[in-house]
Structures are given as structure tokens and as C-alpha cells.
Amino acid sequence: xxxxxxxxxxxxxxxxxxxxxxxxxxxxxxxxxxxxxxxxxxxxxxxxxxxxxxxxxxxxxxxxxxxxxxxxxxxxxxxxxxxxxxxxxxxxxxxxxxxxxxxxxxxxxxxxxxxxxxxxxxxxxxxxxxxxxxxxxxxxxxxxxxxxxxxxxxxxxxxxxxxxxxxxxxxxxxxxxxxxxxxxxxxxxxxxxxxxxxxxxxxxxxxxxxxxxxxxxxxxxxxxxxxxxxxxxxxxxxxxxxxxxxxxxxxxxxxxxxxxxxxxxxxxxxxxxxxxxxxxxxxxxxxxxxxxxxxxxxxxxxxxxxxxxxxxxxxxxxxxxxxxxxxxxxxxxxxxxxxxxxxxxxxxxxxxxxxxxxxxxxxxxxxxxxxxxxxxxxxxxxxxxxxxxxxxxxxxxxxxxxxxxxxxxxxxxxxxxxxxxxxxxxxxxxxxxxxxxxxxxxxxxxxxxxxxxxxxxxxxxxxxxxxxxxxxxxxxxxxx
RNA sequence: GGCGACGUGGCCAAGUGGUAAGGCAAGGCUCUGCAAAAGCCUGAUGCGCCGGUUCAAAUCCGGCCGUCGCCUCCA
Numbered sequence: 001x002x003x004x005x006x007x008x009x010x011x012x013x014x015x016x017x018x019x020x021x022x023x024x025x026x027x028x029x030x031x032x033x034x035x036x037x038x039x040x041x042x043x044x045x046x047x048x049x050x051x052x053x054x055x056x057x058x059x060x061x062x063x064x065x066x067x068x069x070x071x072x073x074x075x076x077x078x079x080x081x082x083x084x085x086x087x088x089x090x091x092x093x094x095x096x097x098x099x100x101x102x103x104x105x106x107x108x109x110x111x112x113x114x115x116x117x118x119x120x121x122x123x124x125x126x127x128x129x130x131x132x133x134x135x136x137x138x139x140x141x142x143x144x145x146x147x148x149x150x151x152x153x154x155x156x157x158x159x160x161x162x163x164x165x166x167x168x169x170x171x172x173x174x175x176x177x178x179x180x181x182x183x184x185x186x187x188x189x190x191x192x193x194x195x196x197x198x199x200x201x202x203x204x205x206x207x208x209x210x211x212x213x214x215x216x217x218x219x220x221x222x223x224x225x226x227x228x229x230x231x232x233x234x235x236x237x238x239x240x241x242x243x244x245x246x247x248x249x250x251x252x253x254x255x256x257x258x259x260x261x262x263x264x265x266x267x268x269x270x271x272x273x274x275x276x277x278x279x280x281x282x283x284x285x286x287x288x289x290x291x292x293x294x295x296x297x298x299x300x301x302x303x304x305x306x307x308x309x310x311x312x313x314x315x316x317x318x319x320x321x322x323x324x325x326x327x328x329x330x331x332x333x334x335x336x337x338x339x340x341x342x343x344x345x346x347x348x349x350x351x352x353x354x355x356x357x358x359x360x361x362x363x364x365x366x367x368x369x370x371x372x373x374x375x376x377x378x379x380x381x382x383x384x385x386x387x388x389x390x391x392x393x394x395x396x397x398x399x400x401x402x403x404x405x406x407x408x409x410x411x412x413x414x415x416x417x418x419x420x421x422x423x424x425x426x427x428x429x430x431x432x433x434x435x436x437x438x439x440x441x442x443x444x445x446x447x448x449x450x451x452x453x454x455x456x457x458x459x460x461x462x463x464x465x466x467x468x469x470x471x472x473x474x475x476x477x478x479x480x
Numbered sequence: 481g482g483c484g485a486c487g488u489g490g491c492c493a494a495g496u497g498g499u500a501a502g503g504c505a506a507g508g509c510u511c512u513g514c515a516a517a518a519g520c521c522u523g524a525u526g527c528g529c530c531g532g533u534u535c536a537a538a539u540c541c542g543g544c545c546g547u548c549g550c551c552u553c554c555a
Contacts, residue, residue: 235555
């Protein structure tokens with residue numbers, strides 16, 4: 001079955017046909033680095049990470065570009081958010097940008113988000129942006145006004161095709177200062193004249209200024225992916241004006257189709273409402289990671305289809321954590337059993353079930369990356385793996401390895417929710433040894449029917465976050 | 481007001497014409513020295529409401545109600 005993608009441009013599910021067979025050129029709008037990343041960013045980039053991982057699993061060679069916006073943009077107040085932060089922290093803008101770009105990578109790495117192949121920064125592509133603005137002026141799609149350059153939306157008949165907006169229905173921008181400069185209220189800036197106090201500024205044919213917010217994505221996508229490329233992604237909240245303007249600029253400047261498939265991910269709310277600084281309900285990724293392991297956060301982010309919104313709450317995360325424990329349980333058991341598994345073909349008939357799981361998984365992922373359904377396929381498999389591993393019958397090494405491999409590939413490589421191995425830090429070996437010693441002492445106590453002692457060991461360990469589970473073939477432990 | 485998404489068992493959620501996946505929570509049972517984990521069983525005659533099309537609709541059409549997002553910076 002071929003991969004299908006719901007194309008927001010046209011609003012229909014389509015067969016995915018890359019421009020070049022076997023290759024996917026993909027661009028995703030990245031963050032503006034002026035503060036720590038929050039769990040809304042986590043949803044967007046975990047979702048696209050899942051997409052990229054699956055495309056690669058499917059055999060595509062993917063070139064994944066995701067920008068870093070490090071050029072300040074206007075707040076309603078006319079302030080630049082990076083400048084504002086810089087003033088707060090008494091630092092220069094590029095320090096702020098560097099600090100939070102690093103913070104972003106830290107968070108993404110912690111969440112297991114595979115880094116993009118190229119992470120271009122807006123500030124490093126000023127010439128490309130100036131060139132594109134000039135091209136648009138030359139072609140009559142843009143005009144200069146008081147040192148700023150604006151895109152004239154009336155010159156683009158397609159303007160609005162992504163978000164289904166009609167120009168005459170749009171309301172004028174709210175900032176008085178710019179209204180006079182524009183021919184049409186809906187026109188947007190390609191280049192802005194820098195006021196004297198503006199620190200982030202570059203020379204241009206129109207005087208000192210800085211690029212408009214939308215232009216960087218158009219210029220950088222063109223540079224690294226070409227005039228036309230396969231997939232453009234981002235959060236739905238950017239569909240207008242950002243994505244819409246990208247299309248307008250690029251298609252008018254390049255005389256070519258921009259992105260062929262648009263994938264937009266649903267937003268994340270917290271306890272039912274949108275995160276915002278004013279509501280004080282912004283949750284940083286770093287804080288979320290203190291409470292939940294990354295695999296749990298990833299599983300939660302994929303608990304609904306990527307295009308749907310998701311609501312973050314402690315209850316929802318607890319639920320995801322419980323679901324994750326169930327999913328990971330048999331993997332842990334299988335890996336433990338591998339330590340003493342016989343080299344026989346006992347249980348090999350289970351390979352058919354594993355193959356079916358992989359088929360089911362692929363079928364639903366091919367249907368517009370239906371990760372929640374893919375997780376369900378793993379959950380159904382889990383029931384049967386548990387039955388096998390708890391049946392008391394001998395299971396040979398080959399079968400255990402096949403089970404491990406299935407979870408490692410589908411749950412690990414593609415979804416990123418099954419760790420490749422139990423995380424062991426430098427103290428891990430020693431800790432494991434100590435726990436094994438206590439398990440052995442408890443075993444002796446149980447043998448002597450000294451249950452008071454055996455329960456004490458189990459309870460004390462539980463208090464330290466180590467859970468013991470007695471199985472027919474011995475006692476295993478895990479960190480709660 | 482315009483654009484868009486959505487409304488499925490206690491909670492989350494899949495499901496685009498053929499008779500309701502999966503997870504969490506709950507109850508019962510099995511296993512266990514007791515637990516934990518796991519397995520089995522129970523649970524929506526109904527998928528916001530009202531009409532319509534059809535042999536057949538959660539799924540298509542029309543209307544209504546409600547929630548959320550965007551329309552200004554936002555992932």
C-alpha cells in the first residue's frame with residue numbers, strides 16, 4: 001500500500017508522489033529562539049520527527065530542513081521579542097539567540113527528536129532574503145515605502161489558497177504606523193526599515209533594516225530544497241499569515257509551485273486552554289521532563305493523530321505513563337530472558353505474529369501517519385507477547401530476539417517510544433548489582449518462609465523507587 | 481463576523497457506507513506466601529441534536545447546538 005498524506009492545500013488525502021522517486025525534500029517551520037521551548041513545541045517537533053522517522057523507515061532518503069528564527073519580529077507593542085528579552089537579561093541579542101537555540105537543541109535531544117539535516121538561521125541568510133525581495137520588486141509583486149518593502153497581495157490571485165481566506169474579507173492590520181505605508185492593508189513586509197533603537201539590522205538596497213518574518217522560510221527553503229519541494233510542515237496556528245505568505249512570496253518570485261504537500265499539526269492546549277504567557281500556563285519542556293520520561297511525553301504527543309489538537313494535563317500524562325509501562329513491559333522481560341535463553345527454536349511460530357504486527361503497523365502509518373493506530377497495533381501485540389512470555393513454556397533465543405527487534409524497530413526506530421536498552425549511567429552497573437544482591441537475600445528469606453524479611457526488602461526498595469516482580473523464572477526489577 | 485478543526489463508553493482516542501480498534505480508570509476471576517505484573521471476563525442497542533439519502537450511516541447531505549484554534553506575535 002502506498003503512502004497517503006492529507007494535503008492541507010486542497011484539503012484531501014492524496015497518494016504521496018515525491019518529486020524524485022525515493023527522495024523526500026522537506027521543510028518544517030522552526031522556533032523563534034527567544035525563550036525556553038515549551039510543550040507545544042514538543043508536540044509539533046515530535047510529530048514531525050515521527051513523520052521523518054517513518055519516511056526513512058519506508059526507504060525514502062529524506063532531506064529535512066528546519067529553520068531557526070533568530071531575527072527579531074514585532075510584537076503588538078512594536079517591540080522586538082528578542083530585543084525585549086535581551087534588555088531583560090542585559091545581554092546582546094545574539095547572546096539570547098545562542099542561549100535559547102542551545103536550549104532548544106537540548107530539549108529536542110532529550111526528547112529523542114532526530115536533528116534536522118540542515119538548521120539554517122535567518123540571520124545567516126540575509127543576502128538570500130534581500131535577493132528574493134528584490135526579485136519580487138522587479139516582477140511587480142512588491143514595492144518600497146519609506147525604506148521598507150511590502151508584498152502587494154493584490155498581485156497574487158492565489159493569495160489565500162492555503163487558508164481559504166479572501167483578501168477583501170481580511171481586516172486591516174492593527175498597527176497604525178504601518179497602515180499608511182501599505183497600498184493594501186493586507187500587504188505584508190518583506191523588509192522592514194530599522195528604527196534607530198533597533199539593534200538587529202543589516203544593510204540593504206533600501207537602507208538599514210531587517211527581513212520580514214515570512215521571508216526567511218521562503219529564501220532558505222529555496223536555497224536548500226529548490227523552488228519546488230515535497231513536504232512543508234508546521235503548526236496549524238501558522239497557517240495564516242505565515243504559511244500563506246510563504247507561498248505567495250515563493251511562487252511569485254520563483255514562478256514555480258512551492259511545496260507540493262502541506263502538513264500542519266494540531267495545537268496543544270493545557271487543561272483545555274491555549275498556553276500563553278498572560279495566563280501563566282506555559283509549561284517548558286525542561287519542566288515536563290522532570291516529571292515524565294521522554295518516551296512517555298512522546299507517546300502522549302502521538303496519542304491523537306498529528307493533525308488533531310491534544311490537551312496536556314497531569315491526568316493525561318499519568319495515563320500515558322501507565323500505557324507506556326504496559327508497552328515496555330514485555331520488552332523488558334524479553335531482554336531479561338535473553339540472558340539465559342537456550343539456543344533452540346522454541347516459540348518460533350510466534351514470528352508470524354510479529355510479521356503481522358509489522359504489516360499492521362505499516363498499513364496504518366501509510367494512511368497519513370496514523371501513529372495512535374500504530375501504537376494500538378503494538379498494544380495488541382503486547383497482549384500476545386505477554387501471554388507467550390508468561391506461559392511458562394520455553395522460548396528460544398531467536399524468538400526473544402525477534403520480539404526485541406520488532407519493538408526496537410517499530411516502537412524505537414520509528415516512534416521513538418521504546419528505548420534501545422535500559423538506560424544505565426556510570427552508577428547503573430553498581431546499582432544493578434546491589435539490587436540483584438538484595439533480590440538474592442530476599443530469595444533466601446522466602447525460601448525460609450521468612451516473609452516479614454522478604455516483604456521488608458521489597459517494601460524498602462519500593463520506597464526507593466525500585467519495584468520487584470516475582471515471576472515463575474525468578475524475580476525481576478524495574479525503576480518506577 | 482470570516483476561515484478551519486472537532487463533538488464516539490467514566491477519561492483519552494481510532495474509525496470516510498456494512499453493522500463500534502486500542503489505551504487509562506473500574507469491578508469480578510485466575511496466578512501469587514502476600515503483592516506486583518500478566519491473562520481471562522464485564523461494560524456504549526449506540527457514536528452532540530433534528531431531519532434526509534440508502535437494502536444498510538458514527539461514517540454521505542441539510543439544519544441546529546456546543547467546544548477549540550486562527551483571523552495580531554505564536555509550534
